[in-house]
Amino acid sequence: MARFAALVGGLLGATAAHAIDLPEDRAEALIHTYSGGGVNAYGPALLVRKNIADRFALTGTYYLDAVSNASIDVVTTASKYKETRNEFGLSADYVYRDSQITIGATTSREPDYTANAGSVDVTQEVFGGMTSVSLGFTRGADKVGKHNAPEFSDTARHWQYRLGISQILTPRWIMSANVEALSDDGYLGSPYRSARVFGAFVPERNPRTRSARAMKLRLIGDLGSRDSIQASYRYFTDTWDIKAHTAELGYSRYFGDAFLADTFLRYYTQKHALFYSDNAQTETVFVSRNRQLSTFNSIGLGAKLSWTVKKVPGKYDVKLNGAYEYVHFKYSDFTDVRTGGAYAFNASVVQLFVTATY
């Protein structure tokens, strides 16, 4: 107890003259593509960030996703479709001494799905700037519709509560721990998706509530020759009985003054939801054949190259960036009804973007 009191005393007593600095003004333009498993999605995204009076910053984002979907679910139980999703975001940061408050709102629109969300995040630096504590909350509200079925209309609500701590360990190592509690309520499935019961396709039936917990640990170390190593692990569990583990390992290195390369390896694995079934052999209240709720694992291997085209120290810099990720998904209990075997597919993610700070 005495040691705890001393630690708290040290935390509060360490009032070094330190303050959070707002990041620089920034603009980003991104072209993104995803292709895999019969789904192609691409589009542009923009971000502009502007500081006002050294204490406020405003950030605006726009994101477009043009999706053409011929995934295995679509080709086996429905027909191929195309649709566009537009997302707008606006956020404001306010910095006062060792604290930063961020308030944000996003709206996302598809022809049959509208999602609005608002969030508040507070970060406080303590212990002479060696520790940073953050708290955040997001509240979302969605409207769910269905093409050519005006009689179908439902809603979903989301709550997310997060807590994070990042800690400087040594002049070369830093770690962070994040926890998040998530709650969802309402229509949590897809009106187009089918489940399979006794071999026959029927509309899926999902519970209308879901609570989840996620915990993530990260570590970054400077290796000494203008390079660094990153490692992270996340555990996720929810009331639908999904349990997931994510592990990631990364390495970053500068080449000369103009190039920065990043590589990473990511492994994800999850156990299926209680009511997930590839082909249910009993009648149950809830039943789903959503691959997202099945038992599967994925391995992703990615690389990114960033080229500083022009840099005027203290004034501006412009970077050209390219990133590629290859992901292999392997499902344990989702049968490809076309072949009779377990389903698997590969996906590619490509990003080309320009970033400028000024």
Add this chain to the structure above:
Amino acid sequence: MRRLVVAALSLALLGGCALKPIEPWVKPYERERLADPIMKFSRGSLAEKHVEHIRDVREGARGATGVQGGGCGCN
């Protein structure tokens, strides 16, 4: 007797530690390396947001990524 002395010494040592507050051991001037972009948990927000969205719509797990905001808007 010996046990008692050891116990008394341990207590004294523990008490001594407890009285001294823990100071930040990495001083601001030692944090130059930590300020480099390769030491950041998050860089380039749009690219991260895109990857986050791709994972959100394909994986059962979500959250605790350290990325602010949220609201996936996907079904």
